[in-house]
Amino acid sequence: MANARRSGFRRLGVDLTDRSTIMQVMTPSADTQTRILESARELIHARSYADVGVTAICEHAGVNKGSFYHFFPSKRDLTIAVLDTYYLEMKEQLLDRAFSSDIPPLQRLERLAVLIYEFQKEVADRAGHILGCPFGNLAVELSTQDEPIRRKVAEIFARLRADIRQTLEEAVETGAVQGIDVGATAEAMLAYFEGVMLMAKTRNDPDVLRQLLPALAQIRIAHPGD
Amino acid sequence: MANARRSGFRRLGVDLTDRSTIMQVMTPSADTQTRILESARELIHARSYADVGVTAICEHAGVNKGSFYHFFPSKRDLTIAVLDTYYLEMKEQLLDRAFSSDIPPLQRLERLAVLIYEFQKEVADRAGHILGCPFGNLAVELSTQDEPIRRKVAEIFARLRADIRQTLEEAVETGAVQGIDVGATAEAMLAYFEGVMLMAKTRNDPDVLRQLLPALAQIRIAHPGD
C-alpha cells in the first residue's frame, strides 16, 4: 500500500479543536480508502472474489465508484491490498498471541489451533457460515486466473511457513522433537491447516475444526537423511 | 444424470449400416449432453465456476446455448452433474487402483499419494498450471454462495472419507496401527490431501505434492478414549 499520504485530521463526530482526539494517520481520503478496504475485506471473505462486484464494494463502503478508482487502479490491486490487511490481522490476532514464548514450542502450535477455532467460530456466528481462510479462498479461486494475486498469496504463505518453521526450530533445540525436516514439516502443517479450513467450510461445521485442528501439532516430515 | 434416454445410433463418420460400429448408449442428444458435460468439466477445472460462462462452455462444446438449456435447467445443475463425473473419474483412475488389496493397507495410502502426484503432474503439463482438486476448488469458491453445490461436494467428501476409513479399518485389523479414531483420521487425511493440493496450486509447483503427499499415510488422530 505504501501509505505515502499523511497530514490532515479526521473527524469522528468530535470537536476538532480538542487536540487530544486528533488522529494523525488518517486523512479524509485515507478514511475513504480505508472504508473501501474494509468493505472489500468483509465482502470478499464472506462471498468470493467474482461474486463481489466493485459496485457492491462501493455501496457497502458508502463511496462512489469514481472514488474507488481514485485510490485503486483496479479490483485486482484492491484485492492485493486486502490480502495485506488480512495478513496484518492474522499476525496480530493469531500468530503473535500463539507464538509468545511463555510455553514450550509445540504447545504454542496447539494454542494456535485453539485460537483459530475460536476466531473462525466467532466469524461463522456473525456471518451464518464458516468462511474459511481468506488466503486459501483467494488462492483457490484465482491462482489459475490472476498471477499477481497468486504470487501475493504465495508470498503470505511463505511468511506463515517461516513463522511455523521458527517455532519448530525452537522445538528441535529444546529436544522436544528430533529428526524432522523443519521446512517441510512447517509446509505440511500449513497445508493441513488450509485443508482443515476447507473441510470445515465445505461441511459448514465448526466442530470439524475442533476435531481436526489439534492434530496440527503432531504432523512430522522426517529429515531427508532418514 | 439418470440417463433415462436410450435408443438411436451415433454416427462417427462411419457407415451406419455396419452394425458392428453401433454404439447403443449414446443417442445424438446424449452426445450433445456429454459434450457439454466434458466441456464444462475441463473449463471449470482449469479456471473457476464464475470465470467460465455458459456461453464459453457451449462454444467449447460446439453447441448452441439453446441446446444447453434443453439438457440442463441451469448452470448450477450442470455443475452438480459435473461433480458426479469428477467423482467417477477419481474413483476409477485413483481410488480403485490405489486401494486394491494386493499390498498392506497403509501402503495403499502411499500408493494413492503417488498416483495423485502423477495425475496432477500430467494435468499440469497439459494446462500449464497446477489445477488442484476439482471438489476443493468448487467447495471453496461456492460453499457460502450455493447451498446445493456445497452439499454435493460435502456428499462426495463423505464418500472419499468412507473409502479411506475402510482402508484404515483394515490397517487396524491387521495390527498395522492401533488406538486411532478411524473416522477422524480418515477425515484428517482427506483434509491434509486437500490442503496439499491447495498449496501446490498456490505455489504452482508439482514438487510440493512430491514433498508433502507421502506424509498423508502417517497422519493419526488418537481414539477419543486416549
Add this chain to the structure above:
DNA sequence: TTGATAGTTGACCGGTCGGTCAAGTTATTG
C-alpha cells in the same frame, strides 16, 4: 404417412460487470 416428441437454432432479454471520465467540490500550499 402422420402426429408427436426430442433436439437444435440463434436472436433476444434485463441486468451486471470492471472501468472511464468530465465536471464539480474541498483542502492544502505559497
Add this chain to the structure above:
DNA sequence: CAATAACTTGACCGACCGGTCAACTATCAA
C-alpha cells in the same frame, strides 16, 4: 488570496452474464 492538487460525484461505456423463446428440423412409433 489565488493556484493547485486531492478528492468526489454520478452518468456513461462496451462487453458479457445466465437464461428465454418461438421457430425449425430430425427422429420415432403407430
